[in-house]
Amino acid sequence: MNKYKLIILCALFFVIFDNATFFTNTIKVYGLEDINIIYISSIFIILTTFIVLFFTLLSSKYTTKPLLIISLMVSSFTSYFMNNYNVVIDSDMIRNTMQTNYSESIDLFSIKLVLYVLFLGILPSLFVYKVKLDYSESFKKDIFLKLKIIFGSLIIILVLLFSFSKFYTSFFREHKPLRYYTNPTYWIYQAGKYVNETYNTKSTELKIIGSDAKIISKDEKPNLVIMVVGEAARANKFSLNDYTQETNPLLKQENIINFSNFYSCGTSTAESVPCMFSIYDRADYNYQKGKYTENVLDILNKTNDVEILWRDNNSDSKGVAVRLNHINYKTPKNNPICDEECRDEGMLVGLDDFIKNSKKKNILIVLHQMGNHGPAYFKRYPKRFEKFTPVCKTNQLEKCTKEEINNAYDNAILYTDYFLSKTINFLKNYNDKYNTSMVYMSDHGESLGENGIYLHGLPYFMAPDNQTHIASIFWSNNQKYYNLLKNKEDNKYSQDNLFHTLLGLFDVKTNVYDKNLNIFKDKN
Numbered sequence: 001m002n003k004y005k006l007i008i009l010c011a012l013f014f015v016i017f018d019n020a021t022f023f024t025n026t027i028k029v030y031g032l033e034d035i036n037i038i039y040i041s042s043i044f045i046i047l048t049t050f051i052v053l054f055f056t057l058l059s060s061k062y063t064t065k066p067l068l069i070i071s072l073m074v075s076s077f078t079s080y081f082m083n084n085y086n087v088v089i090d091s092d093m094i095r096n097t098m099q100t101n102y103s104e105s106i107d108l109f110s111i112k113l114v115l116y117v118l119f120l121g122i123l124p125s126l127f128v129y130k131v132k133l134d135y136s137e138s139f140k141k142d143i144f145l146k147l148k149i150i151f152g153s154l155i156i157i158l159v160l161l162f163s164f165s166k167f168y169t170s171f172f173r174e175h176k177p178l179r180y181y182t183n184p185t186y187w188i189y190q191a192g193k194y195v196n197e198t199y200n201t202k203s204t205e206l207k208i209i210g211s212d213a214k215i216i217s218k219d220e221k222p223n224l225v226i227m228v229v230g231e232a233a234r235a236n237k238f239s240l241n242d243y244t245q246e247t248n249p250l251l252k253q254e255n256i257i258n259f260s261n262f263y264s265c266g267t268s269t270a271e272s273v274p275c276m277f278s279i280y281d282r283a284d285y286n287y288q289k290g291k292y293t294e295n296v297l298d299i300l301n302k303t304n305d306v307e308i309l310w311r312d313n314n315s316d317s318k319g320v321a322v323r324l325n326h327i328n329y330k331t332p333k334n335n336p337i338c339d340e341e342c343r344d345e346g347m348l349v350g351l352d353d354f355i356k357n358s359k360k361k362n363i364l365i366v367l368h369q370m371g372n373h374g375p376a377y378f379k380r381y382p383k384r385f386e387k388f389t390p391v392c393k394t395n396q397l398e399k400c401t402k403e404e405i406n407n408a409y410d411n412a413i414l415y416t417d418y419f420l421s422k423t424i425n426f427l428k429n430y431n432d433k434y435n436t437s438m439v440y441m442s443d444h445g446e447s448l449g450e451n452g453i454y455l456h457g458l459p460y461f462m463a464p465d466n467q468t469h470i471a472s473i474f475w476s477n478n479q480k481y482y483n484l485l486k487n488k489e490d491n492k493y494s495q496d497n498l499f500h501t502l503l504g505l506f507d508v509k510t511n512v513y514d515k516n517l518n519i520f521k522d523k524n
């Protein structure tokens with residue numbers, strides 16, 4: 001077989017076996033009536049031809065097979081996640097995957113995934129590996145053939161695009177997200193984008209901001225703040241936000257401010273966590289800027305008046321606490337409360353000592369929760385929190401009913417309710433010595449099968465409200481904040497407010513502070 005024939009075979013394999021989500025979503029949008037069958041057939045031909053063109057351009061004696069095998073293997077994974085969770089594999093999703101740790105991967109493991117990898121990855125790869133490629137053609141003849149395929153492909157694509165130009169204008173302009181589901185073209189394009197965003201750095205020097213930061217407080221009591229970074233907790237699953245199931249039985253007994261209209265910066269942990277602590281707002285934030293600019297914790301640290309600690313029961317701080325004291329609580333070595341997995345409440349153990357030994361006046365403790373990390377929601381809470389039943393006990397959510405998925409998710413929210421109320425009651429012990437406050441906000445929301453979409457991470461502009469409208473609450477022993485916020489807790493806020501709100505909570509004076517973005521801004 002010559003290499004072009006192998007490329008054509010593989011292209012057909014990709015389009016037929018790895019593009020189920022793409023064709024399902026396309027048919028959902030256009031329907032299969034009359035002329036649409038012809039349009040969708042033309043998409044089939046264009047996609048196949050485009051893949052042939054792509055691999056032909058990169059083909060050579062040494063690259064053809066390795067590139068095809070890598071693409072087949074990766075596409076078997078992307079197919080699985082797209083078909084089962086309707087996710088889009090873009091550069092942010094690739095970043096999340098690269099930052100995924102062992103226990104998170106285990107959570108995603110299933111027999112079905114193994115079958116996908118076997119039949120769509122390993123077996124076709126073995127075929128590509130074994131097949132004998134004929135290299136007897138002369139160099140000149142090979143180049144000629146290659147050019148013939150390249151120009152032939154271009155002509156087929158252009159003729160079809162122009163013949164159905166009205167349809168393709170709609171396809172590319174009005175239904176932009178559809179092509180995000182093509183395999184392997186879209187993930188290859190996004191992998192390039194990921195490498196460019198991550199490694200093509202203009203400057204690797206840290207941008208120093210807020211060097212003038214100083215605490216100027218009129219209050220004699222210092223501040224003790226616990227900031228809880230939640231995980232995948234969407235707003236409409238808190239009964240504080242009128243959810244019909246009682247998921248906040250403990251928090252509702254506390255004197256809290258519930259932000260009912262709070263929005264995230266991104267739809268994934270890797271994007272939202274660095275963004276919420278950064279000076280940049282959602283429109284301005286990107287990975288490079290976040291990584292190479294000091295964040296609000298750095299600024300608090302340089303006042304020399306705030307002791308800072310980051311405890312992490314999620315994956316890690318996503319770069320936010322790299323220059324500060326941060327400890328991994330996913331291991332029983334540090335976290336004393338672990339059963340099947342280490343629990344969020346373990347992060348509270350030993351904080352008394354940390355506060356007692358603090359050398360600085362004020363204290364900020366950040367607790368990064370495991371929270372509602374999917375898809376195995378049933379693992380996210382100790383057994384006694386299983387109040388809502390029956391529960392979905394598999395990571396293959398499509399096997400469960402809507403009710404079972406929601407119950408598992410709600411039980412995990414119930415555990416967060418318990419954890420947050422325990423945090424508040426921990427802080428109450430310090431009410432006479434400190435101004436104590438707790439800030440809670442989730443990193444992003446979650447889809448639970450609405451319109452066939454699961455988990456999170458869709459590009460922001462196409463993400464449903466469920467993935468961006470997040471749970472957020474505030475508690476303090478200082479009445480001042482409740483007075484400042486009177487009737488404003490239902491205003492629209494977002495993670496853009498966190499940077500300035502934290503500076504405000506600690507009375508930090510600096511030129512990078514924007515009082516209008518502080519949720520508790522004074523009227524004067």
Ligand SMILES: [Zn+2]
Nearest residue numbers: 232268269443
């Ligand atoms: Zn997250």
